[in-house]
Amino acid sequence: MAMPQRTTLSPTRTTRRTFYDRDVQAVFWQVVVVGLVVGVGWFLVHNTLVNLESRNIQTGYHFLWRESGFDISEFMIPYSAASTYARALVVGLLNTLRVAIIGVALATVLGIFVGIGTLSQNWLLARITMGYIHLLRNIPVLLQIILWYTILINDRFLPNPRQAEPLLGTYLTQRGLYFPLPEGHVAWLAAAGAFVAALVLAWLLDRWTTARQLRTGRRLPVFWLNLILIIALPGLAWFLLGAPTEMSMPELRGFNLAGGGHVSPEFVAVLFGLTIYTSAFIGEIVRSGILSVSKGQVEAARALGLKEGMILRNVTLPQALRVIIPPLTSQYLNLTKNSSLSVAVGYPDLVSVAGTAMNQTGQAIEGVSIIMIVYLTLSLSTAALMNWYNKRRQLVER
């Protein structure tokens, strides 16, 4: 196979084209390759159709509207064995998104701490965080997930619900984590709403302060104002609506704990595995990002009399982020894709639900295609979002 590149110097004098002409070769090889791909593709499709026919499997997505007949242990929208396959897949997708989003958030926070820790002047901290990165990057994430799960459900390490001792009303047992949750009251909802509102207000205030500073040269203590805003606004909403303090506590009923909130050991194992594994990679990315900012930048900022906090926020971080964001994006994508390993410990994510559906219906092609389309959409949209953010952060060169 040859792939000649067309050069800009195409022969002008030729009126009769020979086979060795670059343009002719280009067309020839493209036709050959496309022909090969189409041929192989047709061969596979043909075989598949013949095979499906002989096995009496109907192609198509009709099975999605049939009753699934299997139970799923965790669901965020109402679901039962009487629901359709389509609904089962949506439940799986939501479970994937739940573990991926929480995992991304936690891995980022943990990774930033670890990354900054490796650059600490404190010898002990730098050593420990480096050890953390080296150890956890080099053990397969699947093994880590299975290891966490095995520890979490093993009675050598955790008690069963009947013997568990509460710590602040929280029970860590073989059947998962049980924790107190505020009793349903409109005040909590209002507080949550107020929190979101406070975040938006804080953002607006920050923008306004910056604009004001550019105009007048004076700056409000915006950090403290925002902190007060974010704490006080939800607190006020909660207080005004009656300040409810009743909590729903987990209690032993029969053989199990009931009441309060509960997360399953499967979820915790997947979350721990993904978060810890990815945080080691993020730590390394943050470390090299900060190291990439030249020393002169910090020294120049210091010479201008900026405070250390301002140097970090306004000089080091914006430049480091430029280096950090592209590899960080691929780590987020990796975490999302690795969440498909949930299937190994029985957390009902998309892949594991689709796997059950494929086993029941024999619709392997449809099942795999659904998984692929969903992950491709997630990957491409995350990549697009991060590219957009990255572009905004890019150096604007004159």
Next chain:
Amino acid sequence: MLAPNPVPTTALDWARARLFNSWLNSILTLVLVAAFALLLPKLIGWAVIDAVFTNDPTACRAAKGACWGFIVEKFRLIMFGTYPYAEQWRPLVTVLMLLTLIGMTMNLKLWGRALWTGWLIGVAAMWILMRGGVFGLSYVGTERWGGLPLTLILSVNGIVLSFPLAILLALGRRSDLPAIKSICVVFIELVRGVPLITVLFMATLMIPLFLPQGITIDQLLRAQIAFILFAAAYEAEVVRGGLQAMPRGQYEAADALGLSYWKKMGLVILPQSLRLVIPPMVNTFIGFFKDTSLVVIVGMFDLLGAVRLASGDPQWRPFYVEGLVFAALIYFCFCYTMAEYSRRLERRLDRSR
């Protein structure tokens, strides 16, 4: 953040400079030391002092600590899976041979025709040794292969065989020919956009559907194909990075000499750009080596799968954790060695530039 440190002279000076140079750092040091003092004795107690090292399940159940006896008892099963017991010297020789080849390849000075021939012979010998059926070796079906040899076979074969494909894909993606370029882009992005497990599912569930009736491929080969395609897409992007890093002048000089496309790439561009990407390529290999553990999910018994198999024995079921820790240690040794090698190489290549 970057206050000038005094040059440490004595241990006390050193501690003052590195551990107690500000009140914040002093608190941090104390907290860390306290955490260590609290956790380390517990960990050592579990792993060493209260642990059982003999293969006695009743003693293990009675003990408070770890049960390393599980690994003593199941060592051969964990290392070699269900390969016939009397024939296990064959996977052992295979592992040693592969490790020797990998070790030699890590020394860049040995790169040359002799080493590549060694690899070809090695890969062929590996199949003959493991599979048998010739030279008086008894036949052992691939479904009985397992443990560390399977992990190494999957990753070595995957890496070696995906590499040529990766180079073609990378060249295709950089090509001016629109049809070839789009085929390569679609393949690379499609494979990189989905989790490996779906590619493996596809290989195990769908390859049987893709083939004409009457032709079957065994499970190992199907997984191997999935790994080759998956690895090729990731490696192609690394190779592309190297191609892009080449200065334009190199391409233009090769064109000026009138070299054909393949001569230009094979003699001028690839030798230089592949050298540039050795460190990231090793990192891709590490990721790939770790990823072979996913074959557990499609029911094969690589190192991780063999541990799972060993803990299926009801007597030893509670001690799966110890088996996993042991497997983690093996994976760590391999990956850390490669990572350290890649780092050292990177530093050397940086210096030689």
